[in-house]
Each structure stands twice: as C-alpha cells, then as structure tokens.
Amino acid sequence: MRDAKLPIDDRGLAYGDGLFETVLVRDGQPLLWDYHMARLDEGVERLSLPRPDFTAFDALPAQCGPGLQVLKLMLTRGSGGRGYRPPEPGELRWRWTASPFQPSPERWFEGVAVRCCELRLGIQPRLAGIKHLARLENVLARQEWQDDSIAEGLLCDSHGDLVEATTMNLIWLRRGRLETPLLDRSGVRGTLLSALDDAVELHWVREDLDTLLEADAAWLLNSVQGVWPIRRLDDACGNPLKQWPPAVDCAIQRIAHRRLGYPLNPGD
Amino acid sequence: MRDAKLPIDDRGLAYGDGLFETVLVRDGQPLLWDYHMARLDEGVERLSLPRPDFTAFDALPAQCGPGLQVLKLMLTRGSGGRGYRPPEPGELRWRWTASPFQPSPERWFEGVAVRCCELRLGIQPRLAGIKHLARLENVLARQEWQDDSIAEGLLCDSHGDLVEATTMNLIWLRRGRLETPLLDRSGVRGTLLSALDDAVELHWVREDLDTLLEADAAWLLNSVQGVWPIRRLDDACGNPLKQWPPAVDCAIQRIAHRRLGYPLNPGD
Known part of the structure; x- marks a missing residue:
C-alpha cells in the first residue's frame, strides 16, 4: 500500500x-x-x-x-x-x-575514499544476510564521520573480520582472485553482489583488515549506486592506511553496470 | 504526543x-x-x-x-x-x-518454568544496556517456544555467557552471594534491576549457564511484572536441566515488590 x-x-x-x-x-x-x-x-x-x-x-x-x-x-x-x-x-x-535518484559518476570513475569504522558488528547468524529493519548498528557506524569526502565506512565484526561497508558490499582483488567477505554471521547480502556471484568467480572468505591491505584493488558496490573503486582507505582516526592506483581492472564494474544500465566509461 | x-x-x-x-x-x-x-x-x-x-x-x-x-x-x-x-x-x-495491565500472582508465589533459547545475542557494547527499538533478536528468541507453561527464555551471548531473559533480567543466589550478568556487551539493563542494585549487594558477573545450575535460587524480574522465582529450567529442546525448591529466600522479591506496590505474600 x-x-x-x-x-x-x-x-x-x-x-x-x-x-x-x-x-x-x-x-x-x-x-x-x-x-x-x-x-x-x-x-x-x-x-x-x-x-x-x-x-x-x-x-x-x-x-x-x-x-x-x-x-x-x-x-x-x-x-x-x-x-x-x-x-x-x-x-x-x-x-x-x-x-x-541521481547516481555519482565521479565515484564510479575517480573512485572513493573510505575509512574504517570503530564500531564492530555483532555476530548474529540468524539475521546475517537479510535486509531486516533493525539496523541501528549501521546508524551508529554512519555517525562516526561527517567529512563528505569520505564516501563510506568499512565494518568488521566483533571477531575483527571484514564484513561490509555501512550501505555497500566489498570486493577486492588479491593474488589474481576476486574475494568478498562471508556474510553468514553479520552484514547484508546485497543483490548486486549476488548477481556478480552468478556472473564471475567470487571467493567468499573470512579475513581481517590486513588482507584488504594486501589487495591490488578493491571496490564497494550496491544495487542502487553501482560499483565504486576504492582509491584510499583511512583508519578510524582518519590516518591513511592504503592508496590504490585508479582503475586496475574494472571488469567487475563493467559487468555490474551492464546489469544496472549505468555507463561503462566516463564518456558514455 | x-x-x-x-x-x-x-x-x-x-x-x-x-x-x-x-x-x-x-x-x-x-x-x-x-x-x-x-x-x-x-x-x-x-x-x-x-x-x-x-x-x-x-x-x-x-x-x-x-x-x-x-x-x-x-x-x-x-x-x-x-x-x-x-x-x-x-x-x-x-x-x-x-x-x-494485570500481573500474574501465581508466577510471583509459585514460580515459573523457563527454558534456554538457542539464539545467541550478538556482542554490541555500543547498544548494550539501553532499551533501543532494534529488538529483532528478542522477537526471534521469543519464537522458539509456543508452550504457555514456559514463562520465559534465557539468553546467552555469542560467547556463551548468560545475559538475560527475552523481557526480564536474571538474578541468582550462589554461595550466599546475589549475582547477575554483566550487561556491558548485550542485553537491557532493567530499571527494577537498577533499583535492586541500589538496595542490596549485587555482584555483576560474566558467567555461563553452568554457573546458574550451581545456584541455590534464581529469579526473573522486570519493572512491570515484578519478581518471578524460577522453579524449573529446561534446555532448548525442552529437557529439564534443573529444579529449584519453592521460596528459598525471597528478600529480593520483597524489596522489589515494596517498590512496585505488589503483594509480599499470597494472601496480601
């Protein structure tokens, strides 16, 4: 209704x-x-x-x-x-x-700066993956920064394992493999992530932040915003942890944007 | 409004x-x-x-x-x-x-049967203690039993430590000490529990279910229902774990019921 x-x-x-x-x-x-x-x-x-x-x-x-x-x-x-x-x-x-809705083309093609959140998500397998209404952890996490140049905040669970960003999922490229955090204990399984999982070989892993620092590229994604390459990662105090060069391999973005009808190149 | x-x-x-x-x-x-x-x-x-x-x-x-x-x-x-x-x-x-509201006098004076819930509460210090609106874990836990003879379900956190019942706090008597679970990582700090904490010597502990099985008496309490002695504890499958004799020492109940204006004895 x-x-x-x-x-x-x-x-x-x-x-x-x-x-x-x-x-x-x-x-x-x-x-x-x-x-x-x-x-x-x-x-x-x-x-x-x-x-x-x-x-x-x-x-x-x-x-x-x-x-x-x-x-x-x-x-x-x-x-x-x-x-x-x-x-x-x-x-x-x-x-x-x-x-x-208006998407952010500069985030697709120039990438985004993100930070780690201090808040750790609780472990709750019964609610993990689904998009339920009890999202107060996400609200608290989103309160951790006001700086508009930071596009998203990364979340780990109470064991210290990577889960997602406050509104987006996370994929990275490491040793030639596309990896994404398991969403069986917390987090939301995004629909774009599920669609990509059906289209490419995604490896579901339980890894902490150090793994992300070894990655050759990393992206945030959801079904509304599309795919944002991560350009810079800051810690929870705002200190830079890692920078990635722009556009290593955006096959992920091309596949996702074809599904969403979003442009594949800045000029499109 | x-x-x-x-x-x-x-x-x-x-x-x-x-x-x-x-x-x-x-x-x-x-x-x-x-x-x-x-x-x-x-x-x-x-x-x-x-x-x-x-x-x-x-x-x-x-x-x-x-x-x-x-x-x-x-x-x-x-x-x-x-x-x-x-x-x-x-x-x-x-x-x-x-x-x-109508309270349940038989629960005050005859005690209640409770069971352990399978659901484990997520660890979230940022939300622990307060009474926020994101209570889906409690709803899931309350769905675990339909039997009206079971008054409440006990909840442990994802580390296996006792926290509370779905709508009530928990106090037990062990080796002459009144103990209650720490509520710094999950659960709600009930107002009646806080009032009792100001009135008697309560020991805040991090303990698992085995500790409760060693207790000489145990009670559930909240500011609306008052204090219910636990008469029997079942596991999550409904098998009896422990029975307590009625009314070992109900000082806790007397103090609480004086605060709430509830009767101290069946005849009152």
Whole structure:
C-alpha cells in the first residue's frame, strides 16, 4: 500500500520486526528485481513472517514514475502479539515509496575514499544476510564521520573480520582472485553482489583488515549506486592506511553496470 | 504526543533508530520513574539523539487512567537524513500509549518454568544496556517456544555467557552471594534491576549457564511484572536441566515488590 502513515503499534517500529528492499527503477523497469524478491523471500522465511503475495509487488515499479527512481518496499509483521511474541495468525503489513535518484559518476570513475569504522558488528547468524529493519548498528557506524569526502565506512565484526561497508558490499582483488567477505554471521547480502556471484568467480572468505591491505584493488558496490573503486582507505582516526592506483581492472564494474544500465566509461 | 499514527519515513521504523520505555503506572502514579528517565537519558546520549524535554514526560502518567496501566513511551530520531546518516539538526519525535495491565500472582508465589533459547545475542557494547527499538533478536528468541507453561527464555551471548531473559533480567543466589550478568556487551539493563542494585549487594558477573545450575535460587524480574522465582529450567529442546525448591529466600522479591506496590505474600 502507498500510505504515508503507519499505526504506532506496528511491530516494525516497536522491534524492527520486518524487512525492506531498495530497488533501482529506470522508467518503470526494476533492476535486479528477481534478486530483490529472492532476498525478501529468504527474509520472510528467516523471520517466520506471514507470506506476502509476492505478485502484488510486481506492479509497483511501473508506478514509480519516469527516470531513475529508488523504490523502497517495507514489510512488517503488522500489529499485535504479546510483547515480543508474534501474533498468531499474524498479518503482514507493507508500504512502499518512490524517490528520484541521481547516481555519482565521479565515484564510479575517480573512485572513493573510505575509512574504517570503530564500531564492530555483532555476530548474529540468524539475521546475517537479510535486509531486516533493525539496523541501528549501521546508524551508529554512519555517525562516526561527517567529512563528505569520505564516501563510506568499512565494518568488521566483533571477531575483527571484514564484513561490509555501512550501505555497500566489498570486493577486492588479491593474488589474481576476486574475494568478498562471508556474510553468514553479520552484514547484508546485497543483490548486486549476488548477481556478480552468478556472473564471475567470487571467493567468499573470512579475513581481517590486513588482507584488504594486501589487495591490488578493491571496490564497494550496491544495487542502487553501482560499483565504486576504492582509491584510499583511512583508519578510524582518519590516518591513511592504503592508496590504490585508479582503475586496475574494472571488469567487475563493467559487468555490474551492464546489469544496472549505468555507463561503462566516463564518456558514455 | 498521543497519536495513533507515524509517518512511514520515521527512522524508528526504517532502522530501529530510537528508544522506548514501558513504565508501570498505578492510578496515575509511575513506579521507578527516575530509573526509567535515567535509562532514557543514557540512551539519548549513546545514540546521539536530539535531547528531548524530559519534563514533558512527567505529565504522562497522570493521563494513563485509573488502576494498573503500562505507559509505553517511544522516542525516535524523526524523519530525514541520507540513508543511515542522521539529519542535522535532527528533530526528536515521540509518542506514547497506555494499556491496562494485570500481573500474574501465581508466577510471583509459585514460580515459573523457563527454558534456554538457542539464539545467541550478538556482542554490541555500543547498544548494550539501553532499551533501543532494534529488538529483532528478542522477537526471534521469543519464537522458539509456543508452550504457555514456559514463562520465559534465557539468553546467552555469542560467547556463551548468560545475559538475560527475552523481557526480564536474571538474578541468582550462589554461595550466599546475589549475582547477575554483566550487561556491558548485550542485553537491557532493567530499571527494577537498577533499583535492586541500589538496595542490596549485587555482584555483576560474566558467567555461563553452568554457573546458574550451581545456584541455590534464581529469579526473573522486570519493572512491570515484578519478581518471578524460577522453579524449573529446561534446555532448548525442552529437557529439564534443573529444579529449584519453592521460596528459598525471597528478600529480593520483597524489596522489589515494596517498590512496585505488589503483594509480599499470597494472601496480601
């Protein structure tokens, strides 16, 4: 439903008891739609939410309006239950919004500066990978810097292993292999990451920050922004840790941008 | 504000970016009010929320209606910001509701059966202790049992150390000492627990489940339900782990119930 308000006893608000997806839509056509619906489906299973009628969501992209839009779809367990205990039978509640979107071409082609966050993500295999509404760790991490020249913050888990950035996934090239952090204990499995995993040989690894410092190139990516090469990495105090030369091998970006309809070269 | 609806772009809904308190109110008089306001204050600091006018909250209990009520007060970071990044300056949004409440005298005086949850709480010192809105772990834990004869589920963290129950804190008696789990890495510091900590000598410990099995008595407690002695503890499969005799020493309950205006004996 497109409705600007929600009852305050909604369990999404009360406990973060729900899921969301943010989908890039171009002229009414959603990008990576099947991947978004698959992740939503997995989230519904993992949280034991009442099953939505997924076909009802198929009609939303066409209603987003012209040009580049971000469709945000939110599912919650609705109202009711006794405290944390879900109501039986539950009723799913869903809402959506669309907002015009402008990507950042300079980040695609000049790369970005990122920093490490001090916050460590908690280990929670039951919630890892899915895009649930309880994202307060990400909010705290994003509060760690105000400097607009820093595009993103990298997050490790409480064991010190690399996970993701606050809103993006992370891939690096090391010894000729494309590696990305396992997302089985924390983090969100991005839909663009899943699409790339189906297109190229990605190695899922459990590694700490030192591994990233050995990488020959590194990228941040999500289904809305596309792929940003990392140009510089700072520590949590803002001191430079590593610089990468621009554009070592952007096959990853070319594959991703073809999927998203984004340009492959600065002039496109 | 007493308003039944909230804008769907509220950050409480989007990310769990907010706090709540559930306060026992008897005939318009709040119980443990200073402890609730102190925890809220700490939460505001920890999340760097815009500071509310705390004096405005003082008028709420009187508006809850007669008899025993639970006042639920919710604070969120309002709308806006760019994704996880909070808006600057932010504007706090708050809502409240009151619901009639009936406690469970049989749980006070006959004790309760509880089970261990399989879910392990993530370690997150930045969020530990405060009552934030991102409580999806508690919802998942509460889904682990449907049997109404089980009153609560005990939670350990990802290191295997005891933390709390899904909605209550935990105190046990061991070798003549009252012990309770440290809440510096996960869990919520209950207001009744804080009040007891000011009244008796509580030892804050980092211990696993085996320690609880050595205890001579154990209790669950919160500011709404009061104190429930644990009569039986089952494992996560429902097999009995331990039974305790009824009413070893209920000084803890007497002190707590005096604070809450609850009876000290079955006949009261």
